[in-house]
Structure formats: C-alpha cells, structure tokens
Amino acid sequence: MNRRRFLGATAALSSASALANTTGKPALLGGAPVKLEGSRKWPIFDQTEEKALLEVLRSGQWYRGSGNAVRNFEQKYEQLTGAKYCLATSSGTSALLTSLSAMGVTAGDEVILPPYTFVATLNVILEKHAMPIFVDSDPETFQMNARKLDAAITPRTKAIIPVHMAGAPVNLDAILATAARHGVPVLEDACQAHLGEWRDRKVGTYGLAGCFSFQASKNLNSGEGGAVLTADSDFFQRCSAFHNNSHSSHGGASSAFDLYHAPGLNLRMTEFQAALLVAQMTRLEEQYKIRESNARYLTSLLKEIPGIIPARLHDGCTRNAWHLYMLRYDKSKFANLPRARFLKALAAEGVPASSGYTPLNKASLIQTAFASRGFQRVFAEADFKNWAARNHCPDNDQLCEDAVWFTQTVLLGPRADMDRIAEAMRKIQNHAHALA
Numbered sequence: 459m460n461r462r463r464f465l466g467a468t469a470a471l472s473s474a475s476a477l478a479n480t481t482g483k484p485a486l487l488g489g490a491p492v493k494l495e496g497s498r499k500w501p502i503f504d505q506t507e508e509k510a511l512l513e514v515l516r517s518g519q520w521y522r523g524s525g526n527a528v529r530n531f532e533q534k535y536e537q538l539t540g541a542k543y544c545l546a547t548s549s550g551t552s553a554l555l556t557s558l559s560a561m562g563v564t565a566g567d568e569v570i571l572p573p574y575t576f577v578a579t580l581n582v583i584l585e586k587h588a589m590p591i592f593v594d595s596d597p598e599t600f601q602m603n604a605r606k607l608d609a610a611i612t613p614r615t616k617a618i619i620p621v622h623m624a625g626a627p628v629n630l631d632a633i634l635a636t637a638a639r640h641g642v643p644v645l646e647d648a649c650q651a652h653l654g655e656w657r658d659r660k661v662g663t664y665g666l667a668g669c670f671s672f673q674a675s676k677n678l679n680s681g682e683g684g685a686v687l688t689a690d691s692d693f694f695q696r697c698s699a700f701h702n703n704s705h706s707s708h709g710g711a712s713s714a715f716d717l718y719h720a721p722g723l724n725l726r727m728t729e730f731q732a733a734l735l736v737a738q739m740t741r742l743e744e745q746y747k748i749r750e751s752n753a754r755y756l757t758s759l760l761k762e763i764p765g766i767i768p769a770r771l772h773d774g775c776t777r778n779a780w781h782l783y784m785l786r787y788d789k790s791k792f793a794n795l796p797r798a799r800f801l802k803a804l805a806a807e808g809v810p811a812s813s814g815y816t817p818l819n820k821a822s823l824i825q826t827a828f829a830s831r832g833f834q835r836v837f838a839e840a841d842f843k844n845w846a847a848r849n850h851c852p853d854n855d856q857l858c859e860d861a862v863w864f865t866q867t868v869l870l871g872p873r874a875d876m877d878r879i880a881e882a883m884r885k886i887q888n889h890a891h892a893l894a
C-alpha cells in the first residue's frame with residue numbers, strides 16, 4: 459500500500475471508529491474516555507539545543523555584544539520573516555514597550571488595542587501613562603473588529619496595536635488603511651504569530667513595528683525572549699538605544715557612553731536565549747505543517763457539530779501560525795449545558811481545553827492605574843468619566859463567555875486525536891441533558 463493510500467485508509471478507519479463511538483457514554487457519566495494519544499510534550503529539544511547552549515556557556519560570552527549569538531539570531535529571523543531589521547529583546551512585553559517608547563508614546567496619549575488579548579498588550583500602554591482605548595472584537599474571527607476602529611481614533615491616538623490573536627492575522631488591509639488615513643502608526647502584536655502570513659507576507663512586517671514573544675508556551679520558544687521587526691532605520695535605532703539603556707550602539711560594556719539621547723532600559727536578550735532560538739527555529743516549519751494539517755482537519759470535523767463554531771480566518775490570511783485553536787461553544791445546541799461543564803466533560807474525556815481570556819477592558823488593573831497619581835495628574839476628570847462608555851465591548855463580552863481553546867501542542871498530536879476531539883464533543887452533545 460503506498461503512503462497516500464495508507465494515510466487515507468487510517469483516516470477512514472479512525473473516522474469510522476469515532477463514529478462508532480458517537481453514541482458511547484461520556485466519561486463524566488462513566489463511559490470510556492476518548493483520551494488523546496499525543497504527548498503534548500513542550501518544549502521539544504534534543505542535542506541541537508544542548509550543543510548550542512553549551513557552546514555559549516563554555517565561551518563565557520553570555521551577554522549581548524560579547525558574543526555573536528544574538529546578532530546571529532536577528533539575522534536569521536530577518537531572513538525568516540523578510541523583515542529589514544530585527545531587534546532581539548528579553549521578552550515580548552519588552553519588545554512592545556521598546557516599540558511604544560520609540561514611537562514616542564507618552565503620558566496623556568491614547569493607544570488603541572483589542573480587549574481579546576494577553577494582559578501584556580495593555581500593561582505596556584499603562585506603563586507609559588497612556589490611556590488604553592479598546593476596539594470591540596469580531597466574534598467570528600476573535601480579532602479586533604476593523605469596522606469599529608475608525609470611531610475609536612481621536613487626535614490623541616498615538617498608536618494602534620492590533621493583535622494577531624492565536625496566530626491568525628487581523629484584517630490588516632482594513633486596519634492599515636484606517637491607520638494611514640489618520641496618520642497613526644501601527645504596532646502589530648504578533649507575539650503569538652510566528653510564521654503567520656497576510657497575503658503571502660509575514661505578519662509583523664506590515665506595521666511600523668511588529669513584536670514577537672518567545673516565552674515558554676510560544677511556537678518559537680527560549681523560555682523568555684522577544685523581538686521587534688521594522689523596516690524603518692531611524693525607528694530601529696531608537697528601539698535599539700531604548701532597549702540598551704540609552705546606548706546608541708547595542709554593543710556591551712565597550713560601547714560609547716556619550717550618546718544618551720533618550721531614556722532607556724536594559725531589555726537585552728542574552729546569548730543563551732538567542733542560541734536556543736536559532737536551534738528551535740530549525741523545527742518551526744515542520745511543526746507548522748503538522749499543526750496546519752491537523753487544524754484544517756479538525757475544522758472540517760467540528761464544522762459538522764451544531765453549536766461548535768471554529769474561529770473564521772480572514773480572506774487575506776495565507777498562513778495561520780496556529781498558536782491556539784479557538785472556537786465558540788453555543789450551549790443552546792447542547793441542552794444549555796454551561797461551558798464550564800462542557801470543559802469538565804472534555805477534560806474527563808482526556809481532551810484538555812480551556813475557556814481562554816476574560817474581558818481585558820473590564821480588568822480592575824485599569825482602574826488601579828487610573829487612580830494612580832501619574833494618571834490623575836495627566837488626564838482630566840471627564841476622560842475617566844467617559845472612559846467606560848467609550849470602552850464598552852459587548853461582542854467581546856459574549857465571545858469571552860463562549861470561547862473554547864486548544865493549545866498548539868494538541869495540534870502536534872496524531873491526526874486521529876482530531877477525530878477523538880470531535881468524538882468527545884459528539885458524545886457530550888448526545889448526552890447533554892444527562893450532563894446538565
């Protein structure tokens with residue numbers, strides 16, 4: 459049997475066995491769990507990473523500028539993404555902070571972001587004593603609703619941060635056009651979107667800046683780490699100086715000490731992180747292919763289950779980085795079984811899933827920041843009063859109630875695991891009354 463026939467036969471077999479078990483009892487009611495077979499082990503590494511780390515260790519050149527690892531990584535990431543400049547940083551958060559700083563975002567400004575994102579996107583704005591302005595989510599794609607962006611922009615808006623949530627590109631055509639019309643720079647938060655593409659070009663290369671995270675859960679991982687991409691050389695120089703305590707060259711102790719033109723911080727990547735990233739990058743494309751193939755297959759299965767609605771991709775998306783697999787759960791098609799109970803039933807099946815983000819525009823840390831002396835000094839009473847009305851995001855509120863996520867490690871499992879996920883959901887649906 460040739461490979462294609464074999465794969466076809468095994469796929470048919472696994473679908474058939476999944477169907478045969480559809481009427482089986484959910485594990486939560488005493489039935490046999492479907493149990494995913496994939497190990498979901500993360501990170502994945504071998505002697506390549508060990509050798510790379512040992513080389514740096516033995517060289518004694520552990521910090522940026524003493525060795526070549528960080529610059530080597532930047533060059534490789536430039537090649538991989540097609541970016542003109544890459545600046546490695548200590549984390550995704552520091553990449554975002556570096557970019558906002560180099561854009562000149564400061565106290566009293568407004569910065570636009572989506573409410574469906576990791577808290578770091580918000581924290582860097584508050585750190586600048588700028589006011590976060592949230593643009594509601596599009597429930598179908600889980601991304602910033604580009605149609606609502608224009609109305610959120612004011613003369614105070616100094617940056618727009620669309621987030622390529624879960625690795626899927628936002629509607630860059632619409633967001634970039636709106637931003638350009640208002641003359642506001644775009645900072646792409648691509649922290650979850652390594653290798654993601656919009657119209658065959660890597661995300662993170664469209665805005666003035668594109669920021670990435672290499673934190674432990676990410677598809678490209680060095681424990682902690684980040685990067686800023688840009689095509690603008692002046693902006694790159696400002697980023698470089700900011701992340702290197704105001705030094706205009708990003709060398710180490712030997713660099714010039716007379717060029718403190720603007721405030722900065724130490725947000726440099728270490729040689730260890732960079733060496734690890736170069737090794738991990740050799741796995742990225744292959745892992746992407748597995749995730750992509752499994753995700754497509756999973757979508758084809760889940761689309762057939764009433765009440766399970768996989769996140770839609772924008773037409774311009776030519777590559778989803780698949781950091782997460784996101785879907786909406788419509789409990790009305792599951793005898794009103796609450797999402798928490800649905801997730802519990804999935805967990806009992808050996809299918810790990812989570813409920814994802816809570817509405818970031820409602821996080822109490824915003825009010826804590828607003829109550830601080832810094833914010834109180836810079837903004838007027840009316841700014842705080844009007845904020846809640848300006849930042850009402852009803853679609854996102856609903857999305858946060860309905861969302862279900864799988865991590866990228868689930869997508870690295872065998873194809874039959876996708877059948878098992880669908881099987882688990884069908885079992886739960888068929889017994890939803892009993893589970894409720």
Ligand SMILES: Cc1ncc(COP(=O)(O)O)c(C=O)c1O
Pocket residue numbers: 549550551552575576578579621647649650670671672673682683684
């Ligand atoms: C969308 C988004 N933005 C920013 C960050 C911050 O990156 P880091 O954890 O590397 O600081 C993350 C990381 O989880 C993220 O997912």
